Structure formats: structure tokens, C-alpha cells
């Protein structure tokens with residue numbers, strides 16, 4: 237269902253983190269509540285339904301079919317996705333967060349107070365990101381976790397100015413949120429996520 241034009245090698249995104257530096261060394265002591273609100277009024281849809289657009293061109297290509305078939309394996313070359321392809325794959329709220337590094341409003345998002353047992357997946361590619369067993373109430377209004385589901389779930393990318401550490405989906409490099417060092421033990425980390433970048437799958 238993800239219609240697309242022609243795949244091109246162009247990518248609008250620059251990934252600034254190529255290695256895998258120890259995250260702790262790059263973390264700056266963060267003050268509570270410094271996550272900025274950008275003023276966007278988008279509240280991402282909390283549904284687990286796959287994003288489909290009602291007005292998409294019906295011109296399936298082999299590349300699109302491959303994307304659908306590959307799914308969560310990570311073999312899809314998401315870096316080659318054009319903006320148009322992302323807009324067709326994601327809802328406006330998901331696109332704003334995942335592709336434009338947007339931040340949803342605190343407390344007015346789907347999962348900040350979700351206490352149901354289950355897993356949180358990337359809204360773009362279904363990568364497993366977090367378990368509910370590592371979720372805690374940070375009182376920030378955003379869903380918070382003290383560690384990712386696996387070592388390969390997310391990627392930490394320090395901001396250019398060193399003020400914060402961005403958290404991306406390791407598969408599609410979509411923006412998920414930020415990680416801070418004021419979290420609970422045993423890690424002391426607070427993965428401050430946007431609900432709209434994730435899909436919750438109850439167990």
C-alpha cells in the first residue's frame with residue numbers, strides 16, 4: 237500500500253554518527269524538563285494500523301513491493317527513501333517526528349501514561365525499540381524507558397552542539413527522542429521518546 241514514485245539515490249538526511257561511541261561519554265548532564273516543545277500541535281495517532289494514505293498514486297513498483305516484503309529485517313535501504321516516499325509511508329504526525337525531528341506535546345500523546353504490558357516498535361519499520369518492563373514514569377509527559385529493548389534497537393547521536401543526545405531508530409534512522417542521564421538505575425538513563433514515533437503492541 238505504500239505507493240511511490242521512482243526510487244532515487246537521493247537522501248535528504250545526513251547521518252552524523254558513523255561509529256558507535258560509548259553513549260555515556262557523550263552524554264551531558266541534563267537538567268530536568270529541558271526537552272523543548274516546538275509548538276507543533278500534531279498529536280500522533282496512537283493506532284497500530286499501518287500508515288496508509290487515501291490519496292496515493294496507484295503505481296506500485298518492484299521497489300515498493302520489496303519494502304513491504306522485507307518488513308522488519310532491516311534489509312531495506314531506508315537511506316534511499318525520498319521525502320515523498322516517507323510521506324506516503326507515514327502519517328503527518330509520524331513524519332513530523334521521525335523525519336523532521338519534531339517533538340510532540342507532553343502529556344498529550346498516546347503512551348506517556350500507558351502501563352499495559354507489551355512492546356514498543358518503530359512506527360516506520362516495526363523495529364522492536366522498547367519493552368514495557370523497562371518503561372517508567374518520569375513525570376515528563378513523554379514515554380520514558382531506562383534502556384532499549386536490544387543493543388541494536390536504537391542509535392544514540394550526539395547533537396552538533398553537544399547539548400543533547402538524539403535517539404534514532406537503528407533501522408531507519410528516524411528520530412525517536414533524546415536520552416538523558418537522569419534516569420533510574422540500573423542504567424541511570426532516561427530514554428525520552430515521542431509516542432508518535434512508536435507503535436505499541438500489547439502482549
Ligand SMILES: [Zn+2]
Pocket residue numbers: 358359360361362363405406407408409410
Ligand atoms: Zn525505524
